[in-house]
Amino acid sequence: PDWILVEEDGVEKLQRAFPFGNFVDALAFSNRIGELAEEEGHHPALLTEYGKTTVTWWTHKIHGLHRNDFICAAKTDQIFQGNETD
């Protein structure tokens, strides 16, 4: 599954679910994305569940998608793939 476009309350967002073997690994990934969010000064919604973290990016100020959201989505993928380029 790749990123999909979802609409919540009239706001377009980028969303992708990342699979994990358990809850701890899903939460660890949420923490890595939390670090990315702090670095970027841009914050997603992170839904952590048993075996899955769902990441949703959108730009609060413009109630929709900005170029930065696509960049953050790509960086999220890189972190999932474990080849972060700092």
Added chain:
Amino acid sequence: PDWILVEEDGVEKLQRAFPFGNFVDALAFSNRIGELAEEEGHHPALLTEYGKTTVTWWTHKIHGLHRNDFICAAKTDQIFQGNETD
């Protein structure tokens, strides 16, 4: 706001949103609830956003609520209040 009963895909769940001043504090709370989840062997959904963590408890096996969900909800409140009793 207190715990509310929500229905998702025909499954009743207990849900409460906990307010925080930023994303980091919301994520730190999610991690504390993650520790609780591991201790209990029972895992909620944790939605971490800027300024808010929404915790949802339900019992996967029975597709609904078990006594244990209410216990975990109460323990979640204790952690939020900072007076965890181990």
